Amino acid sequence: MAAFPFSAIVGQDELKRALLLTAVDPHIGGVLAFGDRGAGKTTAIRGLAALLPKIDVVAGCAFRCDPLAPNGLCADCQTAGKNGALNVKKETASVVDLPLGATEDRVVGALDLERALVKGEKRFEPGLLARAHRGFLYIDEVNLLDDHLVDLLLDAAASGENVVEREGLSVRHAARFVLVGSGNPEEGELRPQLLDRFGLSVDVRTPDDIGERIEVVRRRDAFERDPAAFAKTWKRKDSAVRRKIAKARDTLETVETPDDVLQKAASLCIALGADGLRGELTMMRAARALAALEGRDRVTLKELRLVAPLALRHRLRKDPLDETDAGARVARAVDEVLAP
């Protein structure tokens, strides 16, 4: 089944923006899309998968090593690298699904059973974390994920590598991925430690506007009746987005962040009492990625304004008796602190 084109998604600007930002700068640290059922969370992520630019990988490497980062190479590639230049090929960055029913050994990798059985050979079979390296790891219904899997993810996401010590195997490989989780808060809240791992969070709402709803239904309908023809109609717009991402990736390092913007960001975090430095760092990274995406060479308050709710919404200290929506609290602080 073909994916619904990313650029054909009606509304959901925050969600689309958050996903694009992590596509530009994976260090932002993932997106959590929490909200209404049937509002198109999964659709957006599948759509994004279809338009990620290709990346350079070492040909034949099971861990998709980056030939341009000699420090992060796996053991095999290091050996190969010493014996001459590595073969490089272009590959599409992957969006790997972590199904709810996954077992630990498939997530981190385990002894290759077939090899072991047929040849009596001890060999590591990479798991989902290896496959998601340099791409996206997507967990639908992330709030229903088993605790022991959450622990594995937290560990890998924090260290950027996957360490396997089991069945006599001792393997260590890089596992840097953008964690994308979606879910409905009515099924259960997310564990705070995991919540903190997500760089950005989006509050997804079903549109109330009748016009917008009609447009959603129309496009969805057209897509379901003839996915191929529909994809063709949107191909150009999708390619434009893909080029935008690729260009932003190239220019990201050159985007400047003026001191006054940094100061405003700091005062915003203080005003909100957002825990720790993570929020501030994420916010600045996201603002820079947004500036790159829009073709600017420096971050302005405009970008800050747009990314602040994404970066801070889930980091506010929770007062259980305060029912004000966290997004609204951020918006209020943004208005106060960033007033011109």
Added chain:
Amino acid sequence: MTAMGAMPTAEPQDGHELIAAGERQWKDAQMAAALLAVDPIGLGGVRIRSAPGPVRDRSAEQFLALLPADAPVRKLPVGADRDRIIGGLDLAATLNAGRPVAEKGLLAEADGGVLIAPMAERMAPASAGLIAGAMDAGFVAIERSGVSRRDETQFCCVLYDEGMDGLEAPPQILLERVAFHIDLNGVSTRDASPSDISAKTISAARQRLASIDCPDAILEAMTSAGAALGVHSLRALMFAIGAARAGAALAGRDEVSQSDAETACCLVFGPRAAPDMAPPETAPPPDQQRGERDEADMSTEQGDQDQAMEDMLVATARAAALGWLLEKPAAGLRRRRAAGAGGKSGALVESTWKGRPVGARSGLPRDGARLDLPATLRAAAPWRNMRGGDDRSVHLPIYKNDLRIKRFKARSETLVIFAVDASGSSAMHRMAEAKGAVELLLADCYSRRDHVALIAFRGEKADLLLPPTRSLTRVRRTLSALPGGGGTPLAAGIAAAAVLAETEKRKGKTPFVVILSDGRGNIALSGEADRAAAQSDAILAGRRLRESGSTVLFFDTGKRPSPQAQALSGALGARYTPLPYADSKMVSQSVKQVIAAG
């Protein structure tokens, strides 16, 4: 279901003759079955609320008869484990072949056909998540135990909802993904007439389905009607349009007509309509939306026609909603349940072998312990060459000490049931504190495995205001407006807590019951205002709760500790705490301590 006898027949709408409720329910079920048979995948499936019995069986038979003869039908056993649902390692084949051989799961086997889930109201959230994931993606991904594969599958999901009294319902995540919600409770076998639609008609309609157009005016009217009925989900809207299209195909039309749209709105929006949107006299069509429509560049005349159509759709769907609204959860825990009817369905969950697997340890698969095949093979594999030499005819020698058994960790989820006295003048205050305590418990990160539920008793009965949840969002939404005042049906409140505690215990949770009351009941279980009977009933209900084995905390909210409250607390075997000044922090603290003490 006790409420059914009282269900009034909905007001006859234009074009509908007055027919009995049971007959109409059956007709709706038949219509839903026909539409679903035309587009089984696109419409997702159906939830059938009914006790098991001949009526439900006949309904299922009629539906299955409309499907292609080769469509597989798979039944999801209650409590099926993940390996069976999504697939895993085929033990026999693996040993035979000497390499891991994957086995398809039920979801993959149901490809192109139907998955029937009996007792869907008891389905574990994890299983529901797997099914929903497969329905969304169109495939099942198996990532477990040395097997990594992907099976394409598309199926139609039939959820049998045997929940009673609104205490239990199938997981929301699945209810959201099936187009139709059908109620067969109260339908007698006499109502269950044969179907006049043949499989041939359906098959012809299925061929036509792709070419059916849906005119913009109808699309817009249906969108507005959905919004006017408070049906928020876009998925429901897509289902309604899909159902209308299937209806047009069934009738042999080239495009969706207004009557197709009406039928679809009835079946899809009706059961989903928001409570405050449904009673015809209290919900005028929202003017605001109409205002927006007028701004659109359609001509006034056209606009009027569209508005008329929208109104028509809303009216018909509302009529269909009536039956469901009476049945909405929190309609009250009936006295019948308090008399001791519980405990007949399902045995207590054994926790020695059930729960989530947490790995393997060496041991023999006996006494109910289950063999962990991959782990066993892994243990044996490295020794292969030493043990079997180069003889390739011996696949893999397995010695006794290679055997590994699965370790399970039973879920230690707790459920805190608040039973709150919402009667009398101080009700609002008490309820507010209870709500605060619920929120504090949930917000505390250490207690994220805790579920909470809230029962309020006042007037003549007890209501389950908040079914077990661990979602703060849901608590806020549900408890934003709390009822209060009236008599004190203390016994009904305690009985309701006992029933809920038993139900949840059977699902493997550990219930704790927190009662906030001054212990002065004045409404007996019979509903009569008789203080003496009320008190003895309360003690009786208290014993029942005690027998359920739950830990009970009794907070005496009276101005000074009362002997009645202490007597009741004794009958409950409860920890008694006087709490003259209600305080949510103190309540949540005490509960946490008790949970921590186990």
